[in-house]
Amino acid sequence: xxxxNYAINLFPFMIKKLNITLSISLLxxxxxxxIALIIAFICNCKFKGLYSLAKIYVSFFRGTPLITxxxxxxxxxxxxxxxxxxxxxxxxxxxxxSLNSGAYMSEAIRGAISSIDKGQMEASLSVGMSYFQAMxxxxxxxxxxxxxxxxxxxxINIIKGTALTFTIGVTEVMATAKMEGAxxxxxxxxxxxxxxxxxxxxxxxxxxxxxxxxxxSKAY
Amino acid sequence: MIKIENLYKKFNDLEVLKxxxxxxxxxxxxxxxxxxxxxxxxxxxxxxYLESPDSGIIEIGNMKIxxxxxxxxxxxxxxxxxxxxxxxxxxxxxxxxxENITESLITVKKINKQKAEKIGLNILDQIGLSDKKDNYxxxxxxxxxxxxxxxxxxxxxxxxxxxxxxxxxLDPELVGEVLDVIKALAEKNMTxxxxxxxxxxxxEAADRVIFMDEGKIIEENEADIxxxxxxxxxxxxxxxxxx
Numbered sequence: 001x002x003x004x005n006y007a008i009n010l011f012p013f014m015i016k017k018l019n020i021t022l023s024i025s026l027l028x029x030x031x032x033x034x035i036a037l038i039i040a041f042i043c044n045c046k047f048k049g050l051y052s053l054a055k056i057y058v059s060f061f062r063g064t065p066l067i068t069x070x071x072x073x074x075x076x077x078x079x080x081x082x083x084x085x086x087x088x089x090x091x092x093x094x095x096x097x098s099l100n101s102g103a104y105m106s107e108a109i110r111g112a113i114s115s116i117d118k119g120q121m122e123a124s125l126s127v128g129m130s131y132f133q134a135m136x137x138x139x140x141x142x143x144x145x146x147x148x149x150x151x152x153x154x155x156i157n158i159i160k161g162t163a164l165t166f167t168i169g170v171t172e173v174m175a176t177a178k179m180e181g182a183x184x185x186x187x188x189x190x191x192x193x194x195x196x197x198x199x200x201x202x203x204x205x206x207x208x209x210x211x212x213x214x215x216x217s218k219a220y
Numbered sequence: 221m222i223k224i225e226n227l228y229k230k231f232n233d234l235e236v237l238k239x240x241x242x243x244x245x246x247x248x249x250x251x252x253x254x255x256x257x258x259x260x261x262x263x264x265x266x267x268x269y270l271e272s273p274d275s276g277i278i279e280i281g282n283m284k285i286x287x288x289x290x291x292x293x294x295x296x297x298x299x300x301x302x303x304x305x306x307x308x309x310x311x312x313x314x315x316x317x318x319e320n321i322t323e324s325l326i327t328v329k330k331i332n333k334q335k336a337e338k339i340g341l342n343i344l345d346q347i348g349l350s351d352k353k354d355n356y357x358x359x360x361x362x363x364x365x366x367x368x369x370x371x372x373x374x375x376x377x378x379x380x381x382x383x384x385x386x387x388x389x390l391d392p393e394l395v396g397e398v399l400d401v402i403k404a405l406a407e408k409n410m411t412x413x414x415x416x417x418x419x420x421x422x423x424e425a426a427d428r429v430i431f432m433d434e435g436k437i438i439e440e441n442e443a444d445i446x447x448x449x450x451x452x453x454x455x456x457x458x459x460x461x462x463x
Binding site: 034127137219220 | 238269304327357376378
C-alpha cells in the first residue's frame with residue numbers, strides 16, 4: 001500500500017534537486033527567448049538566406065521529438081565533434097531545451113508582431129524613428145502583451161521537458177525519483193512525489209502569469 | 221522649398237503615379253482632390269517614403285534626393301523634414317496622448333524628457349486637449365485621436381505636414397473640431413499638403429487646389445478658380461458629381 005511516511009521522507013531529497021530543474025528551466029527560457037527574438041526578427045525582416053535557415057531551424061525543432069534532439073546532442077554529436085565529449089549533460093540539456101523552445105517561442109513572437117497593425121510601424125517611421133527604435137518602443141511592447149500567454153505555455157513545456165533530461169545523465173527531480181524508487185521498490189510513492197512537485201511548480205508559474213496578464217491588460 | 225519632379229510609382233503592373241511635378245512654397249496650404257484610386261494618398265506616402273517611388277526627384281527643405289539612387293541615410297533625413305497625419309490616426313496604442321506627442325522628441329531629436337514634456341503640453345494646449353494628456357488612445361474619441369495625431373505631427377516641427385484624408389474615418393459631427401485645428405495651423409503659416417474629400421474646407425482653407433486623376437495632376441489653381449470656373453473637362457465632371 002501507499003507508504004505515506006516514505007513519500008514524505010523522500011520529499012526533501014527531491015526538493016533539493018529542484019534547483020537543478022529550475023536552473024535548467026530558467027536558463028533555457030532565457031536562451032530560448034534570445035534565440036526566439038533573433039529568429040522572429042529574421043522572419044519579420046525577410047533577410048535573404050538567413051530567412052530560409054530560420055525556417056528550416058523552426059521546422060526541424062518543432063517537427064522532431066525533444067528526446068531525440070537531446071539524444072542526438074548528447075550521444076550523437078560527440079562521435080563527430082570530439083569537443084562535445086567534454087560537455088556535460090546539464091549543459092546539453094540547456095542547449096537542447098533552448099533550441100527546442102526557441103523554435104516554438106519564435107513562432108509565438110513572430111505571430112504577435114504580425115498581429116500589430118502595420119499603421120503602428122508607419123506612424124513610427126513617419127515621425128523619423130528608425131526601424132529598430134520603432135520595434136523597441138512601439139511594436140514589441142504591444143506584441144509582448146499578445147505573446148505572453150503563449151510564451152508562458154512554452155515556459156511550462158520547458159519545465160516539464162526537464163523531466164526528460166535524466167536520460168542524458170542529469171540528476172534532477174525525475175532522476176532522483178527513479179533511483180530512490182529502484183532502491184526501495186516504492187515506485188508509486190516516488191513518482192507520485194514527482195508529479196506533485198511538477199504540478200506545484202507549474203501552478204506557481206501559472207499564478208505569476210495571471211498576475212502579469214492582469215497588470216498588462218490594465219496598461220492601455 | 222518643396223519640389224517634386226517627374227515622380228513615378230508602380231505597384232506591380234499598376235501605374236499609380238505617372239510623372240508628378242509639384243512645387244510648394246513655405247507656408248502654403250495645398251489641398252489635393254480627385255476621384256479615389258488616382259494616387260493622391262500614394263503621392264503623400266511617397267513624400268514620407270512609406271512607399272518607395274520608382275523614379276523622380278523629391279526635395280523637401282534642405283534635403284534633395286534622387287529616388288532612383290537613394291541611401292537609407294538620405295531616406296531618414298528626408299523623413300525628418302516631413303510628418304504625416306493618417307486617415308486611421310495610427311496613434312501609438314501603448315503611449316498616452318502626451319507620450320504620443322513627445323515620442324519623436326525623445327527618441328529622434330534626443331531632447332530630454334522634461335523639456336519634451338513642456339513642448340508636448342504646449343502642443344496639447346494648442347489642440348485643446350490638455351485635460352487628456354494621460355489618456356491612452358483607446359480612451360479618446362475619433363476627433364480627439366485625430367487631433368493628437370496632428371499634435372504628434374506638429375511635434376516633429378517639420379517643413380511640411382502631410383494629411384492623408386484626415387477626416388474620412390470620423391463621424392460627421394466630429395469633423396469640425398479636426399478641421400478647426402488644421403485651420404489654426406494654416407494661420408500659423410504651417411506648410412501643409414492635404415488630401416481630403418471635404419470640399420467646403422478645401423475652398424475655405426486652401427491657398428491652392430490640385431485636381432488629380434489617373435496618376436497625374438490635371439489642373440491646379442487657386443481654390444476659388446478651381447471650384448467656380450474649372451478649365452479642364454475632367455475637373456468639371458468631378459466637381460459636378462461631388463458638389
